[in-house]
Structures are given as structure tokens and as C-alpha cells.
Amino acid sequence: MRLLCFLAKRFRWKSHSKTLADAVDADVEQQLRDCVVAFVHAEPKDELEGAQARALRHALKHLKWMANKRELTNVVLHSFTHLGTESAAPAFAEAFLAELAARLSGTGYDVACTPFGYFCEWDLEVHGESLAKVFKEI
Numbered sequence: 001m002r003l004l005c006f007l008a009k010r011f012r013w014k015s016h017s018k019t020l021a022d023a024v025d026a027d028v029e030q031q032l033r034d035c036v037v038a039f040v041h042a043e044p045k046d047e048l049e050g051a052q053a054r055a056l057r058h059a060l061k062h063l064k065w066m067a068n069k070r071e072l073t074n075v076v077l078h079s080f081t082h083l084g085t086e087s088a089a090p091a092f093a094e095a096f097l098a099e100l101a102a103r104l105s106g107t108g109y110d111v112a113c114t115p116f117g118y119f120c121e122w123d124l125e126v127h128g129e130s131l132a133k134v135f136k137e138i
Contacts, residue, residue: 001046001055001138002083004039005066010125011037011076015118020090023117032112035074036066037124040100041083042093052096058138060103067109069131075104078114078122083135090117 012031038059046055063075077097081087088096094116101111114120126132 001043001059002041003059003062003134003136003138004041004080004083005063005134005136006037006124006126007066007070007072007129007132008035008037008076008124008126009033011035011122013076013078013114013120013122015115016121017119018117019119020117023115026115026118028115030112032074032076034070034072035076036063036072037076037078038063038066039078039080039083040093040097041080042088042096043084044086044088046096047088047092052092055138056096056099056103058136059100062134062136062138063100063104064107064109066131066134070127073109075109075111076114077101077111078120079116 014029015026
């Protein structure tokens with residue numbers, strides 16, 4: 001699991017084109033202010049027995065840590081398979097993101113997800129401090 005996270009003043013996304021033929025049709029444009037934006041890359045090793053629970057636990061801890069830096073409650077999860085050379089199966093990655101979103105929502109965060117299986121157009125306005133941009137490999 002690899003995460004590239006930003007403390008964003010504003011994040012706007014719009015669905016652009018499908019990357020997976022079986023992705024649900026989506027014509028989405030949304031924007032959030034004062035949020036953690038997490039670009040999430042699931043890897044084949046995350047699919048191994050026992051590894052998914054570990055990756056989920058560490059991802060949750062990291063995202064909550066990021067949010068607490070500015071007392072943020074909004075989180076955006078964006079599937080981003082460009083953080084490594086190998087990617088997990090799309091079905092695994094989609095299910096992982098859904099579980100991550102559900103767990104965050106269950107602990108008081110407002111979670112939005114960009115459409116899975118799509119390239120998106122986006123605008124990202126990030127705070128300036130060093131901790132506003134963090135890469136984490138789990």
C-alpha cells in the first residue's frame with residue numbers, strides 16, 4: 001500500500017474517462033474544502049492473507065494522523081495506480097477503498113471518493129507546510 005496525502009485547502013474533481021470497462025458509469029464533479037486528500041495505490045502484496053487487515057489498520061492510522069494536523073474531518077480517497085510499478089487487482093483495490101471509507105465514516109469523518117475506474121480532472125490547492133504533503137509506504 002502506498003499513500004500520497006495532502007492537507008488541502010480545496011480539492012475539486014471531475015470524472016474524465018473510464019479506465020476500466022466494467023466501471024460504473026459516472027459523470028461526477030465535486031469539490032471539498034479543508035480536507036485530507038489521499039491518493040491510494042493498492043499493491044499485489046496487500047492481497048496476501050493477513051496483509052489486507054494490516055494495510056487497512058495502517059492506512060486508517062495515517063489518514064487520521066494527517067487529519068489531526070489541522071483538525072480536519074473531510075477526507076477524499078482517490079485510487080491512484082501511479083505510485084508504484086505493480087497494482088493489486090481492481091476488484092481488490094475498489095473493495096479496499098470502500099472498506100477504508102466505511103471505517104473512516106464510522107469514526108466521525110466525512111468521506112468522499114472519486115469515481116473508481118476513471119481518470120479524473122482535478123484541482124488541488126495545498127497548504128504550504130512540509131507536513132501538508134506526505135508519502136507513506138505501508
